[in-house]
Amino acid sequence: AKDILVGTRIVWYPIPISLGIACLAFMHYLHIRRREEKDKDHEAQVVALEGPWHVHAYGYLPLRTISRMWGWLNNLTVPLWLREPLYKSYATMFGCNLEEMEDPDLTHYPNLAAFFYRTLKPGVRPLDPKAPLVSPADGTVLHFGLITSQRKVEQIKGITYSLDALLGRQRKPDSSSNPTALAAEPAEGEVLNVARKTHSELVVSEDEFADINSINYSLDKILGDEPGQHTTSKDGKGNPIEHPHAHAAHQLKPGNALFFAVIYLAPGDYHRFHSPSEWSVEKRRHFSGELYSVSPIAVNLIRNLFVLNERVVLLGDWQHGFFSMIPVGATNVGSIKIDFDPELRTNLSKRQLNHPPGTYVEREYQPPVRLHKGDQMGGFMLG
């Protein structure tokens, strides 16, 4: 061994160029992966649960599992003899108006989930013909107002959350992240991108905003649809999609502002939602998240509630510019259904869910889905 160690002549050979390139590429790949992991961790911290100690204790409950179990239970077929008393009890408890039901025979609803997702008689929800914007759902108005120049949406008086965190921002995916996203949710068909923006990246300097009275800040910044990013989107056949509204068209028009309204659907309310105006839906972002209660009590207690919960962000345009509708799930109604997007699957188990909480999977509608005021768009289903 000593002879080998001492006597062996060391011969140096140049590494083949291809091996050197492969080595550098691998090191670069590791570097990108480390950076993405760091971004994910940071993002998870940004959308962390905030509130008093009992909110944190509540956060430890396996709400997603409870929600799915609740859904399973409510999809069990109810014996015929039990249907009428069960649904009548539910209606009394939660104040359902049974006279508005399209099919008044309670025995025709095989389970509570079907009763919960009942349809209404034609004509019982007349549309206001003059209003530019009508309510998309039956419910209670929790809050409404103007979005501030800091792009904060008020959850309750004095407590706000970030508009960017609610709607999501798009970033240019890199070679290491996109294939993962594509493999992550194949049922979605056209998975485009997974947001991994850190909080610091979301902050746009104040000089990008004009005075709130003459708002002309760039919605491209809010949506992240910066030049170059749009080419990453693909249609169902994998062809790149051009987004006509992804750039200059998303500038707020002079004299316009951003508004918001939050409508809460109580358990007894009709749980389908309709188009609030004439608009076209260009893309959908499915945010994974928790399924905390969104009752007025929870809204008052849990900060960032609408940013934490699983939601479907529908983005598009109406006659005055940008338009967005966001159904937010909750423990008892974690399943969000969008009629024109049958591939969407919400309230999946942790095993099935491939994108971490706070991130989203995006789908482009090509061509955009045109909706008329009052058109049924989807609904919330039990569990």
Place this chain on the structure above:
Amino acid sequence: STVVLVFEAPTEFEFMLEAGQKVKVGQAIGKL
């Protein structure tokens, strides 16, 4: 469950709502 609307509109847009108010599908929630 909750539905959140975020939209661009002229600054003259006025909500016809009050916090806590019950609304129904199709009911006007704002005017210009």
